[in-house]
Amino acid sequence: xxxxxxxxxxxxxxxxxxxxxxxxxxxxxxxxxxxxxxxxxxxxxxxxxxxxxxxxxxxxxxxxxxxxxxxxxxxxxxxxxxxxxxxxxxxxxxxxxxxxxxxxxxxxxxxxxxxxxxxxxxxxxxxxxxxxxxxxxxxxxxxxxxxxxxxxxxxxxxxxxxxxxxxxxxxxxxxxxxxxxxxxxxxxxxxxxxxxxxxxxxxxxxxxxxxxxxxxxxxxxxxxxxxx
Numbered sequence: 001x002x003x004x005x006x007x008x009x010x011x012x013x014x015x016x017x018x019x020x021x022x023x024x025x026x027x028x029x030x031x032x033x034x035x036x037x038x039x040x041x042x043x044x045x046x047x048x049x050x051x052x053x054x055x056x057x058x059x060x061x062x063x064x065x066x067x068x069x070x071x072x073x074x075x076x077x078x079x080x081x082x083x084x085x086x087x088x089x090x091x092x093x094x095x096x097x098x099x100x101x102x103x104x105x106x107x108x109x110x111x112x113x114x115x116x117x118x119x120x121x122x123x124x125x126x127x128x129x130x131x132x133x134x135x136x137x138x139x140x141x142x143x144x145x146x147x148x149x150x151x152x153x154x155x156x157x158x159x160x161x162x163x164x165x166x167x168x169x170x171x172x173x174x175x176x177x178x179x180x181x182x183x184x185x186x187x188x189x190x191x192x193x194x195x196x197x198x199x200x201x202x203x204x205x206x207x208x209x210x211x212x213x214x215x216x217x218x219x220x221x222x223x224x225x226x227x228x
Contacts, residue, residue: 003028006039006072009046013074020193027185036099037072038091040084048075050088052095056177057103058169067176068096070106089117123174147206147213157203158188161215164205187217197221 003025004018011018018024028037032051040048053069070092075084096104108114109121152160162183169175178187190201198219206214 001025003037005046006037006049009039009076010049010072010074013049013076021191027189030181030185036095038088038095040075040079040088042079047079048084048088049073050092052092054099054101055105057105058171058173058175060173062171064170064177065103066099066101067103067105068092068099068101069176070104073106073108085113086117093117147208149204149206151202151204154188154190154201154203157215157217158183160205160212161187161203161217164212164215195219 007024007028008018011021011024031053033054036054037051038049039046049072050070051072053071055067055069056064057067058064070089073085073088075088093104104119105122106114106119111120162178162180165178169177188201198221200219202218202220204216204218205212
């Protein structure tokens with residue numbers, strides 16, 4: 001079908017194998033609204049792709065605005081330098097306007113590409129890695145002033161994490177709402193082929209008087225390389 005052809009072009013252009021993601025069509029239908037995926041064709045074959053997530057973005061002042069989340073952007077190497085990307089971005093922006101979305105955003109920070117279409121850096125994200133010998137010190141805090149930490153299962157995480165995230169994102173600019181489908185297919189999906197040499201996702205929460213105050217999602221890597 002059309003979704004399978006779209007995803008095949010998308011994944012293979014990025015260098016992946018669609019066979020590694022048998023649930024991809026289901027996830028696509030859950031996350032991409034009908035009519036908000038765009039493709040360019042050459043002799044019946046998909047040669048370029050783009051799509052829009054329907055999102056809600058927190059902006060300064062605590063207001064939320066609808067945002068068209070640009071995603072799944074690819075152009076086959078055989079069809080570069082023909083204006084295909086520019087036409088797809090124009091289609092995405094026109095679609096955003098038609099849906100009443102005043103903002104378009106994306107995760108990629110490739111300014112040499114997306115800067116040409118008016119995108120610029122709006123927020124930063126950090127990726128942290130710790131080794132077993134690292135120490136995190138809570139300065140000027142006594143044990144009774146610290147929250148408890150508890151490791152939880154993935155099933156418990158599905159219940160406990162979304163309310164914590166939602167409470168924070170309502171007041172923090174550049175964060176976006178996560179639907180139930182987003183949590184299921186984006187945050188809690190844990191495909192083995194994307195783990196590399198890392199563990200499945202682990203979850204832990206902080207607790208104060210029995211109430212969840214924060215959480216962490218992490219992976220572990222088994223490595224016996226800290227010898228003397």
